[in-house]
Amino acid sequence: MDPGDPDEALLARVGEGDPAAVRALVARKLPRLLALAGRMLGDAAEAEDVAQETFVRAWKQARDWRPGVAKFDTWLHRVALNLCYDRLRRRREVATDNPPEQIDEGPAPDRGLQARDVGLRVAAAMRALPDRQREAVSLCHYQELSNIEAAALMGVSVEALESLLSRGRRALRAALSDMVES
Amino acid sequence: MTRERFEDLAEIYGGDIARWPLAERDAAALLLAADPDFAKAALAAPAGLDDLLGAWAPQPVTHQLREAVIASAPRSRARSGVRGWFWRAGLGVGLAGACAAGLVVGVRLSDTVVQQDDTVSAALSGYDDLSEVVVGEGA
Incomplete structure (x- = not known):
């Protein structure tokens, strides 16, 4: 059974210029998009820019949205990911001559492993992943998309997605091995 | 489901069977029940x-960002229609007022010009009288 697009009715109201629907859609989607962009880019300000730009495109799309072609949430993720990849590409072009200084985000010996330290270690490990592996882990683990949705978004087969996920998680476990085994 | 497949899925999708692909969950649950130690x-x-990955909290949505995103949304058509009606009505009233003001100023200006014409005519006729006097004195 096709459950349909849970955002369809809300989107129609947004297309009619209903301010309450705009607020509801922002409340529903902005945290997810910001989280995705933050995890893909590892930069809070850039993530906010991506989230804003994604919504600018969403507003243009809302009036002409054709139900049944794609789920709105999937389309939104695709737009955000494209914007993230644009920025990652520009970053690589700029960084070739001047590689950014690597910040050691490991826990200080006297602090122990607090929750924030663990988060920083995870963030650093995620940043170190190849882009496609980071995208696969972000979509499946953090965004909780199904494997079929994530594979479609990334334009790969489910088997290829599983390979990316497996390699990504293995690399993360290796990077965080001192904490995984404790 | 084989043990190998179970292990593969755990490596790929993590330690929570509820997050595995829908098509695999029933078979995984059966294996878990049949061989709990292995599973x-x-x-x-x-x-x-998974627990470690969960420690990386997403960045929070600030009030400023939320309001900026909402402000970027298109305005309500109904509201803009009412606004547009008021704007057009205001423009019409303004144009009508400008026309009326122009008419009043035009009438007053023409009166002034007529009055000035009369004054100039009187002055000129004065010169005529003067010329007659001068001519008369010289003769």
Whole structure:
């Protein structure tokens, strides 16, 4: 059974210029998009820019949205990911001559492993992943998309997605091995 | 489901069977029930990694960002229609007022010009009288 697009009715109201629907859609989607962009880019300000730009495109799309072609949430993720990849590409072009200084985000010996330290270690490990592996882990683990949705978004087969996920998680476990085994 | 497949899925999707692909969950649950020691051992390390990944909290949405995104949304058509009606009505009233003001100023200006014409005519006729006097004195 096709459950349909849970955002369809809300989107129609947004297309009619209903301010309450705009607020509801922002409340529903902005945290997810910001989280995705933050995890893909590892930069809070850039993530906010991506989230804003994604919504600018969403507003243009809302009036002409054709139900049944794609789920709105999937389309939104695709737009955000494209914007993230644009920025990652520009970053690589700029960084070739001047590689950014690597910040050691490991826990200080006297602090122990607090929750924030663990988060920083995870963030650093995620940043170190190849882009496609980071995208696969972000979509499946953090965004909780199904494997079929994530594979479609990334334009790969489910088997290829599983390979990316497996390699990504293995690399993360290796990077965080001192904490995984404790 | 084979043990190998169970281990593969744990490596790929993590230690929570509820997050595995829908089509695999029933078979995985059966294996878990049939061989709990093996299944729990296979899930332990992936579940530990899941816990660590969960420690990376997403950045919070600030009030400023939320309001900026909302402000970028298109305005309500109904509201803009009412606004547009008021704007057009205001423009019409303004134009009508400008026309009326122009008319009043035009009438007053023409009166002034007529009055000025009369004054100039009187002055000129004065010169005529003067010329007659001068001519008369010289003769």
